[in-house]
Amino acid sequence: MIRSTIELVPTEKDRRIARHAAAAIVLTVAEAAIPLPLPGVKPGLANIVTLIVLARWGWREAVWVALLRVLAGSLLLGQFLAPGFFLSVSGALASLLVLGLAMHLPARWFGPVSHSILAAFAHIGAQLVVARLWLVPHDGVFYLTPVFALAAVVFGLVNGLVAARLLEELRAGERAARATTDSSSER
Amino acid sequence: MKRALAWRSLLRPGDVGVVVGGVALCVHSLLSLWQGGRPDTAIVRAGGKVVAELELSAPRVLDVPGPLGTTRIEVEPGRARVASDPGPRQYCVRQGWLTQAGAVAICAPNEVSLSLSGRGADYDSLNY
Numbered sequence: 001m002i003r004s005t006i007e008l009v010p011t012e013k014d015r016r017i018a019r020h021a022a023a024a025i026v027l028t029v030a031e032a033a034i035p036l037p038l039p040g041v042k043p044g045l046a047n048i049v050t051l052i053v054l055a056r057w058g059w060r061e062a063v064w065v066a067l068l069r070v071l072a073g074s075l076l077l078g079q080f081l082a083p084g085f086f087l088s089v090s091g092a093l094a095s096l097l098v099l100g101l102a103m104h105l106p107a108r109w110f111g112p113v114s115h116s117i118l119a120a121f122a123h124i125g126a127q128l129v130v131a132r133l134w135l136v137p138h139d140g141v142f143y144l145t146p147v148f149a150l151a152a153v154v155f156g157l158v159n160g161l162v163a164a165r166l167l168e169e170l171r172a173g174e175r176a177a178r179a180t181t182d183s184s185s186e187r
Numbered sequence: 188m189k190r191a192l193a194w195r196s197l198l199r200p201g202d203v204g205v206v207v208g209g210v211a212l213c214v215h216s217l218l219s220l221w222q223g224g225r226p227d228t229a230i231v232r233a234g235g236k237v238v239a240e241l242e243l244s245a246p247r248v249l250d251v252p253g254p255l256g257t258t259r260i261e262v263e264p265g266r267a268r269v270a271s272d273p274g275p276r277q278y279c280v281r282q283g284w285l286t287q288a289g290a291v292a293i294c295a296p297n298e299v300s301l302s303l304s305g306r307g308a309d310y311d312s313l314n315y
Contacts, residue, residue: 149213
């Protein structure tokens, strides 16, 4: 067998991104099984992963995870390049932009819940604009704004709380791990 | 109870503000976008021509001449009606107050019609 001349060595960061993206993709696929009354109103559970990555590893990795999730999730669900895919991409890009700004808010006052809700609003905003410009060229789409806004608040709050909780537990776990290694090295 | 407190500890002061702001945005969009059907002007036609466009903000009475006599249009804040008409069957009078954008009262014998218009009318026309 001829050995490949190109060696791609995944770094620790690559593996981390892949792990988080995999978790987000699982949530996307699982969420697709939940029946929902209105197309477009989704809990967006995968965004919990994005929020955690944002808080722990920064914006760039969050962008990678979110966009990989949208791409792979759409491939798995057969939505790739369908209208829903472009809505997802535009929503993801807008919410990532807002997350990039929101993460610089004072952390004492604004936590994952704020990030989550702001990103959810950016998401629906971008989706409505894309839908209005391209899919439904009529102002009638804006009649759905209150429904989407309510969904953004509710699911943004829930996702943000879950992300905050998981972050706390991850931190507690790390602290415990560090404590045990410290005490064992002292001995 | 302990659980609820644990969840609440995850909310920082600004988060509460963001939630409140989000809810306010919901209510605002609901009120501003789902008010189709609230009329803002009454359009009065005689013989097919618009004779008056009345704002539905202040009460007003308008007499419109037609072939049979005078049709009296009455406007109040948010609604309008044909108060009296010389027509034989009085359909437009018996329709009473019109409150929806797009609603029309037609006094055919006297060739007068009253229609309400507003942003985002619910109906193109109404049948009775």
